[in-house]
Amino acid sequence: MKIIIGNACEVLEQMKHCVFLKSALQDTLVFFFMSHSEHLGHWSQGLKSAMQDPKVQVYKDEKAVVIKDKYPKARYHWLILPWDSISSLKSVTREHLGLLEHMHAVGQKMIQQCPAKESLEFRLGYHAIPSMSQLHLHVISQDFDSPALKTKKHWNSFTTEYFLNSEDVIEMVRSKGKVTVNDHASELLKLPLRCHLCKQQLSTIPQLKEHLKKHWTK
DNA sequence: GTTCTAGAAC
DNA sequence: GTTCTAGAAC
Structure with a gap:
């Protein structure tokens, strides 16, 4: 009999990689404390679960998987995620350069x-400051025509410098070996609503949405 | 990340 | 009075 003691993430991680343990699971006593903040079912861990679900995977290869954003902020909105557990850009180093370039290429393939x-x-x-754990590259069409786009935070997270171009991130990792984020990034989310195409300022989300229709081609 | 809703803004 | 935003969620 084998006894594993740890938090939920540690125990599940061990179970996933231990074939012997799986076959002997009936004889194994598993104790773990599940603090709410680290629970795999916590909202911030949602991408880790979603990316494993074949029903939402729209592409996958040996390095990465693509899912449709659950609450798309435009007509097309995909997330490219690495299979490797990488919590965010904070933990990205030069070792990940190839992966970042691959994710970018997969994103272009989706387009x-x-x-x-x-x-x-x-x-x-x-x-710049993601809410959800697991590194994810957004690929998003610039119509921003979506009922899930509801708040100033949504808008500014995709239309201000809060949104870091994939190519700029890759270049930063190449030159500095890491990604540094503007100290005041969180304040960008509070900026007035401004059309990303003509820069006109709008006072409410409904007004912004109405304005965006002017730029539609169809 | 979203939902819910109090109260601000109009 | 209605629309809209923004902060709590144990």
């Missing part, structure tokens, strides 16, 4: 296969 690619612009990038 290539998009039926509306000729009529829409896309951006690829990372949030």
